[in-house]
Amino acid sequence: MRLAWTIGLGAALCSVAVQAETLPVAGVYAAGTDAPSRARSIAIGDFSGRGGERLAFAIDSALRGAVIDGEPWFALTFTAPAFGDSYTYDGGTGSRAPGRDGGPDAVMRGIAEVTWRDVDSGTKEVEECVARANGQCTERKKVTYPCRAREVTLRPEVRLVARGGELLYAKGDTRVLGSRFCKDEERTPAVDSMVEELARGFAGDVRHDLAPEFRAEDIRVLETREGVAKPDHNAFKAAIRLTKSDVAGACRAFSALEAANPSAVSLVFNIGLCREGEGDLASAEAHYREVLALKPGKIEAVQGLERIVSRRRAETQRDLRAGR
Known part of the structure; x- marks a missing residue:
């Protein structure tokens, strides 16, 4: 399970750059799994569940970003065919069976269930102006506001199936994102936005599992x-x-x-x-x-x-x- 929390008021982060002697290394590094490399084209099929559509779009965007030597690693479409008339891979090499042309090599389908809840999360104390004169604050006092924590859980699952019916890839996870908010704040965290953030994180992991990436490091x-x-x-x-x-x-x-x-x-x-x-x-x-x-x-x-x-x-x- 992946858990992340954001705090309403944020936190200041400081970093100090350290100068060090380095040498550059650049290259294409492997995807997490090998089998999906046999699928040059993927159709993004049906994704069910409350977060399904957002997950489908997130995976589509992530996989479209997989570009090696200027060429997209996958050709993607949202048109998922029926796989009744299929072909098989020849000895695991990924070659097409005779007489079969066109159509995606594989279809990705998935589900993304969403649940969320709000729970008490203590209080927040702020100093506020309670009296003014001539446009100036003349009296301040500390005010305590109750706070809540919104916790959104995304349970995504995906399957990548070759035209011949072979399961090329499967992944599932439980991801949780939390956000604290207090009564004095104008807006509460939007569940849909939190689901979108969780979907992007999962989609990024799928992308790294399915496609190599170029990295340049010092x-x-x-x-x-x-x-x-x-x-x-x-x-x-x-x-x-x-x-x-x-x-x-x-x-x-x-x-x-x-x-x-x-x-x-x-x-x-x-x-x-x-x-x-x-x-x-x-x-x-x-x-x-x-x-x-x-x-x-x-x-x-x-x-x-x-x-x-x-x-x-x-x-x-x-x-x-x-x-x-």
């Missing part, structure tokens, strides 16, 4: 000089500084130090990060595994390997989509 380099030979300390520090202005130059500088410093975890990791940023995933993987051999469990190397696994899985999903 990954922090490791800066400790442990294992770096003392004569190379200054060169290593200079390479770190260079990441801010000349990524290619920084990577060349790291590589120049590799032969003389084979046990320097930071150096080996940073070279792996360079290779990952260049798209040489095999070399990046080798360097990250070398880091783990030198320092088992090093989280930055573990995360690097996870990124590589996801990018390779995304390539497999692309092959499924292409029917290869």
